[in-house]
Amino acid sequence: MRWFMELTAFDKDLLNLLQGGIQFxxxxxxxxxxxxxxxEEIVLTRLRELKAAGYIRKIGAFFNSDQLGYSGTLVAVKVAPEYLAEVAEKINEYPEITHNYQRRGDYGLWxxxxxxxxxxxxxxxxxxxxQPGVLSMMDLYSQKKYKIDVRFNLK
Incomplete structure (x- = not known):
């Protein structure tokens, strides 16, 4: 269940640390x-609460997929509106899908x-x-990887 809650100064410090300061x-x-x-229990409890409220989607490591023998692609899908939810659910069934999101425009599922x-x-x-409702798809296979380090300063 997600609900709105205002971030405290402690929450902001915790989230800033979480974005790049976790020690191995x-x-x-x-x-x-x-x-x-x-x-430690305060950190764990607050992280659970922040996740439940939707401030945290996932906590995990980033790996260099190329070094591990993997390659990625960005895919744009044009879906008939009445099939959008059904197609999105099908896409989410694949463990190899790392992100799936809706956007405005003809190609509304990426x-x-x-x-x-x-x-x-x-x-x-x-x-x-x-899949029923899929009208067309663009496979934008990555030729070169551009990595940026996105961190949000919550102060």
Missing amino acids: TAKPYEAMASQLGVA FTLITNNTDRRKKILGEIQS
């Missing part, structure tokens, strides 16, 4: 708590797909293309 240790939340001057081989990428895209 056996107890990363304990280390964060130490940096913030509170008990997702990113990361696979470890071309055949798997083509198979997934073919299955999505064959």
Whole structure:
């Protein structure tokens, strides 16, 4: 359940730290708590609350997918409006889909797909293309990777 809550100064400090200050240790939340001057349970409880409220979508590591043998593509899908939810749900079934979001315009559904081989990428895209309501699709396979470090200063 999501609800609106105003971020406190502690929340902002916690979220700023979470964006790039997690130490690679056996107890990363304990280390964060130490940096913030509170008990680990306070950090864990507040993170759960912030996630439930929609401020945090996911906590996880970023890996260099190319080094691990994976490649990514950005896909734009033109879907008949009455099929949008159904197609989005189908797309979300694939563990290789990292993002799926709606945008304005003819191509109103966009997702990113990361696979470890071309055949798997083509198979997934073919299955999505064959879904009822999918009118067309653009596979914008990445030729060059541009990485930016996006952090939001919440102060």
